[in-house]
Amino acid sequence: MSNETVQVTAGATARQALADEVFRVMSIEHNSGTTGSGKKLPRTRLVLQNARYADIQAVDWDYVLEFKQGDVVKITGTIKEFRGQPQITIRSSARVEDFDVTKLLPTYQGDLAVLESRLDAYIKAIPDERLQLLATKLTDPSGELGRKLRLAPASPAAISHEPYIHGLIQHLTEVSEVARVLADKARDLRPTEYGKINISIVMFGALLHDLAKTTAYEYGAEGIKFSLAGRLNGHVLESYALIRNVLYEAGTFSQEEIDNILHIVASHHGPESDQPPRTIEAWIVHTADLFCSKLGGTFGYPHDPVL
Numbered sequence: 484m485s486n487e488t489v490q491v492t493a494g495a496t497a498r499q500a501l502a503d504e505v506f507r508v509m510s511i512e513h514n515s516g517t518t519g520s521g522k523k524l525p526r527t528r529l530v531l532q533n534a535r536y537a538d539i540q541a542v543d544w545d546y547v548l549e550f551k552q553g554d555v556v557k558i559t560g561t562i563k564e565f566r567g568q569p570q571i572t573i574r575s576s577a578r579v580e581d582f583d584v585t586k587l588l589p590t591y592q593g594d595l596a597v598l599e600s601r602l603d604a605y606i607k608a609i610p611d612e613r614l615q616l617l618a619t620k621l622t623d624p625s626g627e628l629g630r631k632l633r634l635a636p637a638s639p640a641a642i643s644h645e646p647y648i649h650g651l652i653q654h655l656t657e658v659s660e661v662a663r664v665l666a667d668k669a670r671d672l673r674p675t676e677y678g679k680i681n682i683s684i685v686m687f688g689a690l691l692h693d694l695a696k697t698t699a700y701e702y703g704a705e706g707i708k709f710s711l712a713g714r715l716n717g718h719v720l721e722s723y724a725l726i727r728n729v730l731y732e733a734g735t736f737s738q739e740e741i742d743n744i745l746h747i748v749a750s751h752h753g754p755e756s757d758q759p760p761r762t763i764e765a766w767i768v769h770t771a772d773l774f775c776s777k778l779g780g781t782f783g784y785p786h787d788p789v790l
């Protein structure tokens with residue numbers, strides 16, 4: 484499989500070649516359609532997935548393919564934008580046997596080392612040493628939680644933002660950096676009203692607001708999907724419980740600090756959620772989360788619809 488990243492962006496019309504790229508078949512249907520030259524022909528429509536594409540449509544006009552959902556297939560053809568999304572037109576295809584399907588899980592296409600160094604630099608800049616120490620511990624790649632945080636997707640399947648391996652560390656880093664900028668700007672804008680924003684609480688809350696996405700999703704041979712805890716309780720409640728435990732266990736935080744940090748986690752989905760933001764720190768993290776998740780979900784990956 485080629486490692487070259489295909490960029491399919493808004494308005495892109497370039498046709499790009501695809502040679503022997505391996506995908507997993509996520510869904511398949513047989514029907515008929517009208518070609519660009521007006522001919523009515525039988526066709527096979529598929530949704531495919533691999534490390535570069537969480538979800539990409541493909542069509543074969545020549546014959547009805549014999550594949551089934553879950554098959555691993557090798558595709559040669561072209562990729563072109565169709566109705567705002569990339570679509571593969573298949574020229575030839577073949578089933579691949581004995582392939583490690585976990586290699587086909589959609590995966591972050593940027594430089595992971597750069598992302599990790601941004602995360603580490605951010606943590607070192609948290610002014611409160613207790614929160615900096617705790618953030619370092621929770622994200623430590625030699626620990627179970629830190630390892631999962633650096634591996635997990637930010638969403639299951641292709642339903643939302645960063646639905647791919649290493650998506651969570653990307654989302655947390657981006658939300659953290661945006662929240663920091665917003666907090667600094669707010670203090671500049673109105674030093675009297677916003678001068679008392681607790682930067683450490685904003686930074687810690689932004690960094691860990693989705694911490695339980697480490698356990699809310701499962702990823703392996705079956706693809707990326709909700710875990711039982713993720714499906715039944717959701718990542719907000721699970722993150723609240725996880726962070727509450729570590730804050731009390733640390734034994735160095737006042738009740739007021741704990742309540743303010745937990746409020747950021749509980750309210751990060753904003754005014755429409757069960758617990759709307761009620762502090763400036765919580766509003767800043769919610770705003771940063773909304774900004775990053777909407778942009779990431781709309782433009783962040785080649786499979787995403789262009790709105």
Ligand SMILES: [Fe+2]
Nearest residue numbers: 692693718751
């Ligand atoms: Fe969230």
Ligand SMILES: [Fe+2]
Nearest residue numbers: 654692693772
């Ligand atoms: Fe988030």
